[in-house]
Structures are given as C-alpha cells and as structure tokens.
Amino acid sequence: MKVPFVNLGLQYQAIRNQIIDKFDELSKKGEYILGEELENFEKDFSKYCGTKFAIGVGNGSDALTLSLRAIELEKQNEVIMPGNSFIATAWTVANLGAKPVFIDVLEDFNIDPSLIEQAVTKNTKAIIPVHWTGRMANMLQINDIAKKHNLHVVEDAAQSVGASIGLQKSGSFGITGCFSLHPLKNLHVHGDGGVITTNDDKIYNIVKKLRNHGLKNRDTSELWGYNSRLDNIQAAIARIKLPYLDGWNKKFIEIANIYSNELKNIVEVPKEEKNKISIYHRYMIQHPNRDKLKKFLQENGIETKINYPIPLHLQQAASSLGYKIGDLPNVEKQSKLILSLPIYAELEYNQIHYIIEKIKKFNQVF
Ligand SMILES: Cc1ncc(COP(=O)(O)O)c(C=O)c1O
Known part of the structure; x- marks a missing residue:
C-alpha cells in the first residue's frame, strides 16, 4: 500500500x-x-x-x-x-x-x-x-x-x-x-x-x-x-472551502484520536488538553529511533516528514544572533524525536490502520 x-x-x-x-x-x-x-x-x-x-x-x-x-x-x-x-x-x-x-x-x-x-x-x-x-x-x-x-x-x-x-x-x-x-x-x-x-x-x-x-x-x-x-x-x-473547514478539521481530530489510542503505549503521542481544540495541522509522534522508523515506513510505502529537524536558533541564517547547541533543551530534544504522520480529511481508514500496524511492527522488530 x-x-x-x-x-x-x-x-x-x-x-x-x-x-x-x-x-x-x-x-x-x-x-x-x-x-x-x-x-x-x-x-x-x-x-x-x-x-x-x-x-x-x-x-x-x-x-x-x-x-x-x-x-x-x-x-x-x-x-x-x-x-x-x-x-x-x-x-x-x-x-x-x-x-x-x-x-x-x-x-x-x-x-x-x-x-x-x-x-x-x-x-x-x-x-x-x-x-x-x-x-x-x-x-x-x-x-x-x-x-x-x-x-x-x-x-x-x-x-x-x-x-x-x-x-x-x-x-x-x-x-x-x-x-x-x-x-x-x-x-x-x-x-x-x-x-x-x-x-x-x-x-x-x-x-x-x-x-x-x-x-x-x-x-x-x-x-x-x-x-x-x-x-x-x-x-x-x-x-468556497470555508464552510467545509469544520468538517475537515473534525476528520483531522478523529484521525488523531485513532492514532493516539492505538499508539500511546508504544510511542510518545500528542496529549489532549482540556478546554483546547487542536485541529492537528500536523500529527507528530516522538520516537527515540526516529530516523530508522522514518526509513522503515518509507520502505513500506508510507511517506512521513520531520517538521523541522533544525530549530530556528541553530539555523545558519540565525548564526549572527549567537545561539549555540544546548540553549533551548526541549526544542533541541524534540527536533531529534519528532515525526509527522500523514493526516488529511481524505485519508482512508485502511490507510490509517496500515500506518499504525507498521509502527507497531517496527517497535517489535527494532
Ligand atoms: C508557523 C508558520 N508560520 C509562517 C508560515 C509562513 O506562511 P507562508 O508559507 O504562507 O508564507 C508558515 C507556513 O508555511 C508556518 O507554518
């Protein structure tokens, strides 16, 4: 698939x-x-x-x-x-x-x-x-x-x-x-x-x-x-699209909930917060073996992204501002662990479950 x-x-x-x-x-x-x-x-x-x-x-x-x-x-x-x-x-x-x-x-x-x-x-x-x-x-x-x-x-x-x-x-x-x-x-x-x-x-x-x-x-x-x-x-x-937006966002939320329920015991998933509605423009998991997992998913036909591997303070464009590695520990740690999974209103349930199955498989094998 x-x-x-x-x-x-x-x-x-x-x-x-x-x-x-x-x-x-x-x-x-x-x-x-x-x-x-x-x-x-x-x-x-x-x-x-x-x-x-x-x-x-x-x-x-x-x-x-x-x-x-x-x-x-x-x-x-x-x-x-x-x-x-x-x-x-x-x-x-x-x-x-x-x-x-x-x-x-x-x-x-x-x-x-x-x-x-x-x-x-x-x-x-x-x-x-x-x-x-x-x-x-x-x-x-x-x-x-x-x-x-x-x-x-x-x-x-x-x-x-x-x-x-x-x-x-x-x-x-x-x-x-x-x-x-x-x-x-x-x-x-x-x-x-x-x-x-x-x-x-x-x-x-x-x-x-x-x-x-x-x-x-x-x-x-x-x-x-x-x-x-x-x-x-x-x-x-x-x-034209605006009246559809809430329906699309609802689907993003539904997909995020499926991912989170299925994956919460094996990877770090985003936590729901009381009183906030997130529209999951990105669904990011965190995994200690992120790069290997990304490669494994790619080999199984699943495209993922890293948003983003280089934090702002460590970008070359920002070098004159004088930041160094270690200045923003959480940002830096997350940049090494995050992986964005496919999420869009048209994603099919069999695709969602295929992604979940492959992440579970990766965790068993590696
Ligand atoms: C957080 C954030 N800020 C700013 C922008 C810039 O938006 P645009 O690409 O429309 O210029 C983007 C999107 O790419 C973004 O994700």
Whole structure:
C-alpha cells in the first residue's frame, strides 16, 4: 500500500465544479484584484474567527511582516518567539532589522510562558506565539504577560485555522492573527495566500494600505508598502472551502484520536488538553529511533516528514544572533524525536490502520 504525506487532488475532486464555475465567472468578468470576492471572503473569514476584521494578503509570511510593520516594529526592537517554528516566523522579524529572541517550548511544542518574562528587555516590542501543529499556545497567560510589560501579541496562526481555547478561535487573541493559506494548510488555496485578523480599527486601516503599495487611494501613497494582496480567484477558492473547514478539521481530530489510542503505549503521542481544540495541522509522534522508523515506513510505502529537524536558533541564517547547541533543551530534544504522520480529511481508514500496524511492527522488530 502507498500512503502519501498529502493528497491535495482528492479535496479538489470533491469541490471541483464549484471552483471551476467560480473561476469561469470571475474570468469572464475580468475581476482579479481587490474585488467583491476578496471582500466577501474577508467578511466570512472574520466571522469565522470571531474578529472585527480580516484582510487577505499574499501569504502567511506577509501576514506577519505587515502585522509587524503595523505595530511599528523598529530596528532596535526584539521579538520573543518559540525556537521551533517555521523559518518565516523569524525571518519576518529579522528582515525588518529587528531581533528575533528564541525561547524554549513545553511538551505540547508551544512557547513556554514561564520563560517569557526573563527574556523581556527594554527593547522588547512583541511576542509571537505560534500555535504549533494546530494546537493553541497558552494565550491567556501570554496575553497577561504582554499586558504587564506593554507588549504586542502577534499570533502566528498559520497552522491553526479553526483551533480554539474554549469557544475563542485562533487569531482572535492578539493584536493580529496571521494565517497562511499555503497548500499544506487545513484551509488552503491553489497557490500562496494569507490572512490577517484583527479587532483594532487602526491596525486594520494601516494593513489595508500596506498590502497595496501604501496607497490611500489610486494616486496617494501614505507609507512605504508592499504588493501583497490575496487574489480574487484565491479568495473565492478559500470562500468556497470555508464552510467545509469544520468538517475537515473534525476528520483531522478523529484521525488523531485513532492514532493516539492505538499508539500511546508504544510511542510518545500528542496529549489532549482540556478546554483546547487542536485541529492537528500536523500529527507528530516522538520516537527515540526516529530516523530508522522514518526509513522503515518509507520502505513500506508510507511517506512521513520531520517538521523541522533544525530549530530556528541553530539555523545558519540565525548564526549572527549567537545561539549555540544546548540553549533551548526541549526544542533541541524534540527536533531529534519528532515525526509527522500523514493526516488529511481524505485519508482512508485502511490507510490509517496500515500506518499504525507498521509502527507497531517496527517497535517489535527494532
Ligand atoms: C508557523 C508558520 N508560520 C509562517 C508560515 C509562513 O506562511 P507562508 O508559507 O504562507 O508564507 C508558515 C507556513 O508555511 C508556518 O507554518
């Protein structure tokens, strides 16, 4: 049996007619950029997240960059973040001339709030919690710390669309929520895409200008901006998919529960937390023989990934920041043990059980 890590074509098949009809309609009208489709998606997405506004942008990295510009991040500033994110969480800060400050994570892979205060300096401007793998960071504690030190919280919600703490959704806790609509995300478009959510009128107005060359109107640019708009066709695709998202996420959760129940006695599995809904953008196990297990699964037709083998603070790009091996023990330990198993709404039960069977077999043999 072959089990690919993702299979995007299957989701497309199920909604192909809706997407083709919409593509045809927009193409006939010639409405490609900053039109009604984008506005409609933004309305639907803000409603879904429970925020006042949503602004479609070019990708998740731009969602972070534009948020950081909107909070007026300056060159001498520092931004606290976990050491285990995707590189974009860090480079968006570094490319604005500011300094990413990496701290360690908890067992759930999310930033450890108890380490934040000791990393705060007079230059700290913001915290970027990342809801890693689709599980919410401890936003209530993080927001309390931010309030105490007068810091902004920019949520990196790239992996967590639809996740929540109680009834409050990802992207509605910080000054902004930054989403990616990249093809590997639970809600994705046919290319790159991103969204910023916010409840703040001032941030909303700045970000809307920033994404469109800093323009206030056709001819007047008020600030140095970017060309970072979510195309109408991509917005329309995201809008078609949004009503399906909760159903897809439910399937992710169901698959995660099957994996966890079957594997919890032989490998380290993600633990469910009371009051948090994780949408399992990634399902990561931890195994002391990770590389051998990955190879064994590959030989049996099962594709897995390591997200990610090199932590942020040990990336070559970050070398000038002066971190060394041993600085973030949990991040470093997890990076050697983690393995992401296939998880997507279209994964079949026989495939799920085949993966489980092969992991059990590996544990008997090795
Ligand atoms: C945690 C995290 N932050 C930021 C990004 C960047 O998003 P994008 O690839 O849409 O720029 C991603 C996705 O790749 C991500 O997983």
